Amino acid sequence: MVKKTGTKFIFVTGGVVSALGKGIAASSIGLLLKQRGLKISILKLDPYLNLDPGTMSPFQHGEVYVTEDGAETDLDLGHYERFIDVNMGKINNATAGQIYESVLSNERRGDYLGGTVQVIPHITNEIKSRIHNVVNENKLDVLIVEIGGTVGDIESLPFIESIRQFKFDVGTQNTLYVHLTYIPYISAAGELKTKPTQHSVKSLQELGIQPDILIPRTEQSIPKSAKEKIALFCNVEKRCVIEAKDQATIYQVPLEFNSNKLDDIICEKLGIDVPAANLDDWKKYVKYVKNPVHNVKIAIVGKYIGLKDSYKSIVEAFIHAGSENRAKVELVWVNSEEVEHNGPGDILSDVSGILVPGGFGDRGIEGKLLAVKYARENKIPFFGICLGMQCAVIEFARNIGGMKNANSTEFARKLKYPVIDLMSDQKKIKRKGGTMRLGAFDCEIEKGTNMYNAYGTTSISERHRHRFEVNNDYIGTLEDCGLILSGRNKELNLVEAIELQDHPWFVGVQYHPELKSRLTNAHPLFRDFVKAALNFQK
Ligand code: GLN
Numbered sequence: 001m002v003k004k005t006g007t008k009f010i011f012v013t014g015g016v017v018s019a020l021g022k023g024i025a026a027s028s029i030g031l032l033l034k035q036r037g038l039k040i041s042i043l044k045l046d047p048y049l050n051l052d053p054g055t056m057s058p059f060q061h062g063e064v065y066v067t068e069d070g071a072e073t074d075l076d077l078g079h080y081e082r083f084i085d086v087n088m089g090k091i092n093n094a095t096a097g098q099i100y101e102s103v104l105s106n107e108r109r110g111d112y113l114g115g116t117v118q119v120i121p122h123i124t125n126e127i128k129s130r131i132h133n134v135v136n137e138n139k140l141d142v143l144i145v146e147i148g149g150t151v152g153d154i155e156s157l158p159f160i161e162s163i164r165q166f167k168f169d170v171g172t173q174n175t176l177y178v179h180l181t182y183i184p185y186i187s188a189a190g191e192l193k194t195k196p197t198q199h200s201v202k203s204l205q206e207l208g209i210q211p212d213i214l215i216p217r218t219e220q221s222i223p224k225s226a227k228e229k230i231a232l233f234c235n236v237e238k239r240c241v242i243e244a245k246d247q248a249t250i251y252q253v254p255l256e257f258n259s260n261k262l263d264d265i266i267c268e269k270l271g272i273d274v275p276a277a278n279l280d281d282w283k284k285y286v287k288y289v290k291n292p293v294h295n296v297k298i299a300i301v302g303k304y305i306g307l308k309d310s311y312k313s314i315v316e317a318f319i320h321a322g323s324e325n326r327a328k329v330e331l332v333w334v335n336s337e338e339v340e341h342n343g344p345g346d347i348l349s350d351v352s353g354i355l356v357p358g359g360f361g362d363r364g365i366e367g368k369l370l371a372v373k374y375a376r377e378n379k380i381p382f383f384g385i386c387l388g389m390q391c392a393v394i395e396f397a398r399n400i401g402g403m404k405n406a407n408s409t410e411f412a413r414k415l416k417y418p419v420i421d422l423m424s425d426q427k428k429i430k431r432k433g434g435t436m437r438l439g440a441f442d443c444e445i446e447k448g449t450n451m452y453n454a455y456g457t458t459s460i461s462e463r464h465r466h467r468f469e470v471n472n473d474y475i476g477t478l479e480d481c482g483l484i485l486s487g488r489n490k491e492l493n494l495v496e497a498i499e500l501q502d503h504p505w506f507v508g509v510q511y512h513p514e515l516k517s518r519l520t521n522a523h524p525l526f527r528d529f530v531k532a533a534l535n536f537q538k
Helices: 022-034 077-083 097-107 119-138 158-171 195-207 224-234 250-259 262-270 281-290 308-324 336-342 344-348 365-377 387-399 450-455 472-480 522-537
Strands: 010-014 041-046 093-095 141-147 173-183 213-218 294-302 327-335 352-354 384-385 419-421 437-445 459-466 468-470 484-487 494-499 507-508
Touching: 010 022, 010 158, 010 262, 022 041, 022 077, 022 141, 022 173, 022 262, 022 308, 041 077, 041 119, 041 213, 041 468, 077 308, 097 119, 119 141, 119 158, 141 158, 141 352, 158 173, 158 384, 158 450, 173 195, 173 262, 173 494, 195 213, 195 224, 213 224, 213 262, 224 281, 250 262, 250 281, 281 308, 281 336, 294 344, 294 365, 294 437, 294 522, 308 522, 327 336, 327 437, 327 522, 336 344, 336 468, 344 365, 352 387, 352 522, 365 384, 365 387, 384 387, 384 522, 387 419, 387 468, 387 472, 387 494, 387 507, 437 450, 437 494, 450 468, 450 494, 450 507, 468 472, 472 494
Parallel strands: 010 141, 010 173, 041 093, 041 141, 173 213, 294 327, 294 352, 352 384, 384 507
Antiparallel strands: 419 468, 437 459, 437 484, 484 494, 494 507
């Protein structure tokens, strides 16, 4: 019997360094609580001023994660969905930019009746109302709130202040503060150092927050004596210092937390009386990830190579698809400009699959087209996502359809064959932020195709993020030349997926399937692509 007692709030902050994996920690706590029968969700509060990451470079911010309702959000929301398998939406990510925008538009409307508008209480109240909104919309047992950035940053101060106040609004018994830190190993001294953690907790205490649970990230196991020291200096119970040692796979993290009793402690501290977490399914897939039977090489030919966070969801989708196929998918990162300069032969000769991912702008496009051609001619399994699908159409038009210099109007003007083009409603758009075709759209699948084999149904819905589309003026000609239009959006009359005849597996999709892949439920197209790559390898 699940005993529930009103919504509880868990605040996750981080200190010492950035990139600690707060998102993974928040997601792991989420998974454990969900598997104990609780209804949960996660909110990410980002202290930067951009209204959303949609207009930020992938090099700066990594992948933009798109939700069902079409929000362009922080990539941590991808982790949340992959771990807790709950759809996130616009309300699950708020930036300082959004908070200030709301307060300033209230001010312009005259809502503050002549009052002075200040960080406290106006900004902090707006932050708190964002937290309440998530609960009100979803009737949650637990909301986990992750504060982006590092404690001590100027820009995160209003957020820290808001979560400090929150405890008094909803009651001490309903809030819990979890703080992640980093324990460096100084090899010259042969020691793990706890001082940065002590300082980080001090910063938090100065801002009025005493963490209940500390999660120090570490490359080496923290000895008992060091844990005791952390507990003593940071004013935390010994058992509440839960080490987070680097793991071979992020999917192991919740299992480690669970064996360190993190979820038991959380439930006890929040007064939640629920059964232990059922992690059987999760454990099974983690075991597959850690013990692959096969190994297969797949190339990703893109432009944002070097920073793998740019393709975060694709990387994760391959881990899921790999585990389903009992295979380790070895990703070979190929800069498309390199293919453009050196040709595809040497670079792609030993891979068993080629994926061209999404992207913007013309840099490296000719290299991507060469990679598509190489996959088509050598019958190497090919998967084109968004821009990758558009490249597949351009390559087909040029080299099979006889449309010399066919291209997308994103890359060239005054084209004789603009096989990829803007829809008329996109032509009017001037503002860049939040104006692409975004979020979930339906797609009808043609029977007898790879798409149908993968999904096993004719109606699906997938998430989009793009401006350009296959130009309907050319689809008759392309089809006559053998291109298979395997997926369509009937309502908008748009091509959503293409395939080739006489090829083992060649699929291009206008949407982003990687966003909906889960560890315990790999995306069917990634699953089949990896299967085709394994067959090709044989
Ligand atoms: N640049 C292309 C467009 O806007 C593709 C976008 C993408 O790959 N996400 O249509």
